[in-house]
Amino acid sequence: MEADELMVLVAGGDQRAFEQLYGLVSGPVFGLVRRVVRDPAQSEEVAQEVLLETWRSAGRFDPSRGSALSWILTLAHRRAVDRVRSARAAVDREQREASRYHDPAFDQVAEEVEAGLERQLVRRCLDRLTALQRQSVTLAYYDGYTYREVADRLSLPLGTVKTRMRDGLTRLRDCLGGAA
Amino acid sequence: MSVLGLFRREDLHSLAAPYALDALEPDERRRFEKHLTGCDRCAAEVRALAEDAVRLAWSQAAEPPAHLRSRVLAAVQRTPQESSRAPGREYAPQLPPHVWGTQSPPGRSRAPRARRPLFVPFATATAAAALVVASLFAVQAGRAQDELNAERDRAREIAHVLAAPDARASTGKDAQGRSIGVVASAAEGQAVVTLSGYGKLPTGQVHQLWLMRPDAQPRSLGLFDPDTPLVATGLDKVATSLAVTVEPDGGSPQPTTQPVVQLTLKSVGFGE
Numbered sequence: 357m358e359a360d361e362l363m364v365l366v367a368g369g370d371q372r373a374f375e376q377l378y379g380l381v382s383g384p385v386f387g388l389v390r391r392v393v394r395d396p397a398q399s400e401e402v403a404q405e406v407l408l409e410t411w412r413s414a415g416r417f418d419p420s421r422g423s424a425l426s427w428i429l430t431l432a433h434r435r436a437v438d439r440v441r442s443a444r445a446a447v448d449r450e451q452r453e454a455s456r457y458h459d460p461a462f463d464q465v466a467e468e469v470e471a472g473l474e475r476q477l478v479r480r481c482l483d484r485l486t487a488l489q490r491q492s493v494t495l496a497y498y499d500g501y502t503y504r505e506v507a508d509r510l511s512l513p514l515g516t517v518k519t520r521m522r523d524g525l526t527r528l529r530d531c532l533g534g535a536a
Numbered sequence: 537m538s539v540l541g542l543f544r545r546e547d548l549h550s551l552a553a554p555y556a557l558d559a560l561e562p563d564e565r566r567r568f569e570k571h572l573t574g575c576d577r578c579a580a581e582v583r584a585l586a587e588d589a590v591r592l593a594w595s596q597a598a599e600p601p602a603h604l605r606s607r608v609l610a611a612v613q614r615t616p617q618e619s620s621r622a623p624g625r626e627y628a629p630q631l632p633p634h635v636w637g638t639q640s641p642p643g644r645s646r647a648p649r650a651r652r653p654l655f656v657p658f659a660t661a662t663a664a665a666a667l668v669v670a671s672l673f674a675v676q677a678g679r680a681q682d683e684l685n686a687e688r689d690r691a692r693e694i695a696h697v698l699a700a701p702d703a704r705a706s707t708g709k710d711a712q713g714r715s716i717g718v719v720a721s722a723a724e725g726q727a728v729v730t731l732s733g734y735g736k737l738p739t740g741q742v743h744q745l746w747l748m749r750p751d752a753q754p755r756s757l758g759l760f761d762p763d764t765p766l767v768a769t770g771l772d773k774v775a776t777s778l779a780v781t782v783e784p785d786g787g788s789p790q791p792t793t794q795p796v797v798q799l800t801l802k803s804v805g806f807g808e
């Protein structure tokens with residue numbers, strides 16, 4: 357059964373449907389959260405929150421407005437970013453060290469896990485962006501930096517970063533294919 | 537509208553991409569979300585951009601630890617659900633509006649099926665799967681868009697095979713080091729087959745794939761395009777091996793030459 361249909365059952369309180377949904381989404385949710393949060397224990401915590409929130413608020417999911425999977429992953433990303441930012445803020449308060457720019461770590465992560473088809477495809481498409489587009493998108497999405505922080509790290513004007521993010525995402529869409 | 541007002545509006549529009557990436561500061565996020573509720577164009581744009589961002593999420597899928605499952609399921613047992621959609625509430629305040637949204641994304645209706653490719657079980661990411669992937673991408677550069685689209689469709693079919701719970705992979709090499717790779721699901725009766733090292737055949741010749749079964753004629757599974765994996769469907773469980781022969785253009789009803797390579801299907805769950 358597809359995630360969209362399962363969500364409807366889950367919204368009706370069906371725990372077995374949730375178990376199935378868990379099978380479908382836990383990998384992407386956990387992987388994304390871990391990529392952003394990094395710390396394994398915290399990643400588990402956030403992933404658990406997200407999955408539980410999926411159960412609690414399944415009734416709000418409206419299939420006519422997008423797929424269940426984007427719904428869940430958007431939620432997961434938001435929660436992961438919130439977590440990593442509050443952790444960073446705590447660290448920053450203690451030591452305001454000037455962090456120097458380093459290249460986004462998508463290389464190391466790609467090697468960390470086995471190659472799935474989608475991963476290969478995304479990797480390939482990320483490679484086709486300009487360096488600034490790629491860094492703007494990945495520093496924000498995978499590393500959880502705000503666009504102001506990204507501008508800071510890349511020493512670029514804010515407007516340029518916003519444009520690079522948009523161009524990067526649009527180009528990624530063209531490369532990946534709209535309906536993937 | 538004043539020049540300043542216009543400027544600020546434009547300024548807000550430009551936040552769509554950072555917003556879709558969750559890259560706004562909290563107060564900016566709130567301002568932009570407020571703006572979104574009154575700007576259909578922005579809401580549509582944010583949705584499209586957010587879908588792109590979600591693709592970045594998919595590529596990071598990783599096996600969660602087993603105890604996460606039991607923890608979550610136990611928590612579900614004792615956690616009551618929210619009563620469904622509160623009337624008059626457009627979206628949950630803590631969640632991004634494009635998720636709860638005000639309108640459907642523009643022209644991006646997605647077939648639910650298309651999502652399946654993304655659930656590729658990690659156990660199948662073996663050498664043969666890598667071979668499939670490698671050959672898929674080896675030749676993309678410089679291709680026309682429609683070819684790329686066809687490729688993507690094929691990628692989807694391939695991923696569908698890879699996603700089968702019983703999908704298994706195997707490779708075979710011949711004496712010259714040329715290889716055949718297969719990822720197959722006996723339950724689905726499907727296989728993805730790749731050839732590597734066989735190069736281009738002279739004009740008028742083609743590599744044809746055969747299914748070998750006990751007490752039956754070989755059955756054609758299709759013709760290889762150069763450098764492209766072949767997706768074979770309708771494989772019966774009793775099949776014992778795959779064979780590749782060189783045939784005249786358009787293929788033959790039965791093999792007319794000796795196989796250039798053969799691969800047993802036993803290790804991928806067939807031949808029982």
